Structures are given as structure tokens and as C-alpha cells.
Amino acid sequence: MGRMSKQTSARRADGLSRSYDRQFRSDAAYRAGLPDVQNTDASLIQGANVPIQHVGISGFRLPMAVRSRDGKVHTLECSVTGTVSLAADLKGINMSRILRTFYDFKDRPLDHALLEEILLRYKREMGCSRARLLVEFRYPILQRSLRSGLEGWQYYRVVLEGGLDDLDRYQRRTHFDFVYSSACPCSADLTEHAREVRQVYGIPHSQRSKARVIVESHPGKPLSVEDIQELCLAALQTETQVMVKREDEQAFAELNGAYPKFVEDAARLVYEQLDADGRVRDFVVACSHLESLHSHDAVSVINKGLPSGLPADFQAFRDLVC
DSSP: OOOOOHHHHTBOTTOOBOSOOTTOOOOHHHHHTSOOGGGSOGGGOOSOOOOEEEEEEEEEEEEEEEEOTTSOEEEEEEEEEEEEEEOTTOOOOOHHHHHHHHHTTTTSOOSHHHHHHHHHHHHHHHOOSOEEEEEEEEEEEEEEOSSSOOEEEEEEEEEEEEEEOTTOOEEEEEEEEEEEEEEOHHHHHHHHHHHHHHOOOOOOOEEEEEEEEEEEEOTTOOOOHHHHHHHHHHHHOOBOOSSOOHHHHHHHHHHHHHSOOOHHHHHHHHHHHHHHOTTEEEEEEEEEEOOSSSSSOEEEEEEOOOTTOOOSOOOOGGGGOO
């Protein structure tokens, strides 16, 4: 067979073009005639004809302005998950509308007031009864070293979660990860026993650890990322350091000696701080100590315990590896 011409190879046997037409422009009439499968009737539903609690898109990214407690603006990369409810008898939603609607607000500072406004737009434009947004970013706070006076940026994983129910009641939650050192009280006592009784030198074990707090604040009582960081620091004391010299490393060892803690202690210490803060309505705390003694981690979960409040059913402990 002879070699096919370039024009012939650009067409299939059925006559359809395989060439991309860079000159084509769609007008209103053309767009009106485009098929819209997700908005077809219930006869095209596959599987059970039942409602779906959450459907949408996850992981779309964009830079957004996030204000610090003192009013300074950080431009941070944000990863967004947006979902809405879908009633029975509806085939699907317009996924791109979740993204396009969010982009209408991209130049506004990110906070819970903004999420509530976006969610109200979702409900109005998509005809859903419930809607939810989660916006994740890494938030910088300048940390001063313990003794040398050096400073460095500590970055915290933060997720702003907003939800609207059937009655347009807004639920404001902030997820916050705090990384700290946990020195084992048992190991410390055993090391001292060996030193005192047998004159044997030993080093008690400690490990990098993480607490994830999910905080629901009262309406009208804003709780900044800095506020949550300070509550965790007051509870746990032994936050990991950014910039250190020898005197800082020695200070950190002393700090761990002053505040040894089991994973049970860590959960209760954070509970104590959050429960005493009048801005906090509800919370759940999950802690993981990445044991240097064992080949497994020690974990704990605690919640405030409100009726129908945040449940203590956290299971994503692998997310707490740090």
C-alpha cells in the first residue's frame, strides 16, 4: 500500500476530522445546543435512585490572601474541596460551576465569612439543600528560638471548613496541626533509676509528635490561627524548633525534661485549654506520638462531649505522621 497523505491520515474512515481547528469559535447558539448529560432526567441514572450527601471536586488550587491576627496579608497556595448535596431523581451536578463560583471570590481575603458567602451562592445557583467547603493551606508564624534570639518561620497545616445545612445554618470549623516533642515519663523515670541505683548512664526516649485539633468557634467570636497555635503551645509547651544553636538545643532538652507527657496527657492538656476558652464552642483533638521505642505509634482522641457535637471517631492516624 502506498503511504497515506497527511490530509487522509487526519481523517477516519467514517469521515470525522482528526484535526484541531484553532480558528473555530463557539457562539451563543452553538453553546445552547451542546448536550448536558448531568442535567438529563432520572431515566439515565445508573444504580440506585437515591440522594447523594456530598458530590463535587477536590484539590483545585489557587493563591489566596489570608490575613494574620494583626492584619498583615499572606498570599498562600490553597487547596480547595467543594461539595454539594444531590437530590434523588437528579443525574448529576455541574462540577465546573463549583470551581467557577469559587473563582468569583478569589481576590477576597480568606476567612469564614467568605466561605459562608460562597456556600450561599452554591445553594442558590445549584439548587442543593446542603453545601460544604474545605480550604487547606500552610500558615507561617515567626518563631523565636529558646535562648539564642534567632527567628525562623514555622508552618502549620490549616484547614478552614464551612458548611451550610438545609436551614442555611453555617458551621465554622478550623483544623490545625501542631507538631511537638513528647518525652516519655516512664522512660525518664527508668533512666533515673538506672543512674541512681546502678550508676548507669541512659537517655530517655522522646519523639516528634502531632496534635490535630478541630475547633468550632462561636458565631461572633473569631478564633485566629495564631490563637489556636497559642492554645496548643500553652497546653503542650514542647513545640519543635526552627532555628537553633547549641544553647537552644540544650534548652529544648531541659524543656522536654520539664514537660514529659504520655499521649493521654497530651490529649487532656489540649482539652483543658480549649474547654476553658470562651470562643470555642466545640472541639475534637487527635494526638499521635511516633514512638522511638516501639515500631508502632501511640494515639489518643478526645472531644468536648456536646450532645450531637463533634464525635471522637478520628481514624486517620497516618495523616499525623510528621
